[in-house]
Amino acid sequence: MNIQIQKSEIHDLQSSISITGSKSESNRLLLLQALFPNIEIDNLSNSDDSKVMTEALLTSSNVIDVHHAGTAMRFLTAYFATQDGREVVLTGSDRMKQRPIKILVDALKSLGAEISYLESDGLPPLKITGKKLTKNKVTLQANVSSQYISALLLIAPKLENGLELTLEGKITSVPYINMTLNLLNQIGVKTDFQNNVVEVNQQSTTSPYRKGTFGRVNNQKSLIESDWSSASYFYSIVALSAVGTEISLSSYKQNSLQGDSVLSEIYKDFGVETTFENNSILLQKSTIVNQKPARTEKVGSGGSLISLDLSNAPDIAQTIAVTCFGLGISCVLTGLHTLKIKETDRLFALKTEIEKLGGQVAITEDSLTLDSSNNIKSNIAIDTYNDHRMALAFAPLALKTSIKINNAEVVSKSYPSFWEDLKSIGFQIKTD
Numbered sequence: 095m096n097i098q099i100q101k102s103e104i105h106d107l108q109s110s111i112s113i114t115g116s117k118s119e120s121n122r123l124l125l126l127q128a129l130f131p132n133i134e135i136d137n138l139s140n141s142d143d144s145k146v147m148t149e150a151l152l153t154s155s156n157v158i159d160v161h162h163a164g165t166a167m168r169f170l171t172a173y174f175a176t177q178d179g180r181e182v183v184l185t186g187s188d189r190m191k192q193r194p195i196k197i198l199v200d201a202l203k204s205l206g207a208e209i210s211y212l213e214s215d216g217l218p219p220l221k222i223t224g225k226k227l228t229k230n231k232v233t234l235q236a237n238v239s240s241q242y243i244s245a246l247l248l249i250a251p252k253l254e255n256g257l258e259l260t261l262e263g264k265i266t267s268v269p270y271i272n273m274t275l276n277l278l279n280q281i282g283v284k285t286d287f288q289n290n291v292v293e294v295n296q297q298s299t300t301s302p303y304r305k306g307t308f309g310r311v312n313n314q315k316s317l318i319e320s321d322w323s324s325a326s327y328f329y330s331i332v333a334l335s336a337v338g339t340e341i342s343l344s345s346y347k348q349n350s351l352q353g354d355s356v357l358s359e360i361y362k363d364f365g366v367e368t369t370f371e372n373n374s375i376l377l378q379k380s381t382i383v384n385q386k387p388a389r390t391e392k393v394g395s396g397g398s399l400i401s402l403d404l405s406n407a408p409d410i411a412q413t414i415a416v417t418c419f420g421l422g423i424s425c426v427l428t429g430l431h432t433l434k435i436k437e438t439d440r441l442f443a444l445k446t447e448i449e450k451l452g453g454q455v456a457i458t459e460d461s462l463t464l465d466s467s468n469n470i471k472s473n474i475a476i477d478t479y480n481d482h483r484m485a486l487a488f489a490p491l492a493l494k495t496s497i498k499i500n501n502a503e504v505v506s507k508s509y510p511s512f513w514e515d516l517k518s519i520g521f522q523i524k525t526d
């Protein structure tokens with residue numbers, strides 16, 4: 095489905111949208127629920143990735159296809175490696191077959207797991223023969239994907255002797271590791287993360303909340319906060335709108351487990367103020383941002399730019415790059431080395447599509463530099479490369495000019511109702 099989004103003003107200054115649960119929290123809790131069946135989940139994500147995870151944990155089939163879902167691929171590899179007596183083939187989309195998994199497979203094998211590659215070395219699909227894993231110490235490279243680390247931590251409470259992970263290299267996407275540890279703590283599992291060593295205690299009980307460190311009682315539901323990465327597209331919309339525009343999003347809290355909640359700080363530079371009220375956030379466009387945002391670095395001959403290291407929040411890189419382009423301000427985004435192995439090579443995709451719109455972008459292995467420019471070409475069709483975040487991140491540009499999005503259905507990977515939600519706040523969307 096290719097769509098056209100017309101230039102549109104947000105008609106209702108009091109717009110409010112309810113966003114589905116975090117897909118990262120959801121996929122962790124789904125795996126923990128498979129290990130500790132009395133966990134109950136509230137506000138589960140309705141994303142494709144969480145549906146895939148739910149089905150994979152319920153099916154008795156021995157071939158499981160996770161499509162594009164990276165967390166499902168990595169978390170389920172660890173899970174099925176520990177399911178004694180079960181043999182599964184874990185596969186995914188063509189792109190999933192290009193996303194590396196060797197670091198995780200090697201770590202699991204060194205704990206005693208039996209896993210083999212069915213097509214190419216180091217890549218899915220995998221054949222996994224479940225085993226009881228008894229070893230408890232492993233060292234792994236931590237600068238490629240935090241999902242390998244979270245996968246090991248999630249199964250750790252069910253390993254006979256718990257787990258001690260030693261992380262080598264610069265640890266990437268750290269908030270996602272902390273999210274995993276925090277959710278383990280909430281169900282009563284003791285953990286420790288100091289310097290480069292993470293420890294998780296074994297947890298034999300099937301009633302985890304009884305030992306919960308946050309005073310939970312047995313069978314209390316785990317309430318998932320709504321998805322902050324999905325909120326980023328509304329931050330971008332408010333940033334690109336007139337002063338006075340307001341959008342309220344639910345359900346969010348100030349002490350989030352999600353690293354992408356750093357949006358509330360970052361978007362101050364784009365004139366967006368965030369107010370936490372009850373269980374919602376109110377985004378308000380408070381100041382005009384021209385080429386000189388509030389907190390900037392001076393560069394070269396006096397230009398100003400946004401300079402951000404996004405190694406702790408890689409999923410909002412596309413949103414921020416497109417917001418800067420829409421506002422006509424330059425930016426340097428660093429810490430982006432993981433973007434090349436996500437749903438697509440996101441650095442290449444961003445450069446290609448922003449340049450189609452008339453922008454100037456330079457990329458390296460781990461950074462993106464956007465020049466400021468005041469012209470955005472109209473009626474350009476944005477290719478989305480099977481990447482939900484390409485469609486989601488470019489849509490807000492409709493506030494500046496009429497834009498087309500190819501294969502718009504890709505958004506369902508994380509945010510199935512996105513187009514409906516845009517219509518509800520006044521965007522005009524028609525199938526091309």
Ligand SMILES: O=C(O)C1=C[C@@H](OP(=O)(O)O)[C@@H](O)[C@H](O)C1
Nearest residue numbers: 118165239240241267270409432
């Ligand atoms: O653990 C998670 O839920 C995720 C970790 C991040 O991946 P990397 O650690 O590979 O950067 C992030 O990009 C992904 O969308 C979700």
Ligand SMILES: C=C(OP(=O)(O)O)C(=O)O
Nearest residue numbers: 162163164165409436437
């Ligand atoms: C990178 C992402 O997901 P995953 O790695 O889980 O496929 C994402 O949602 O942006």
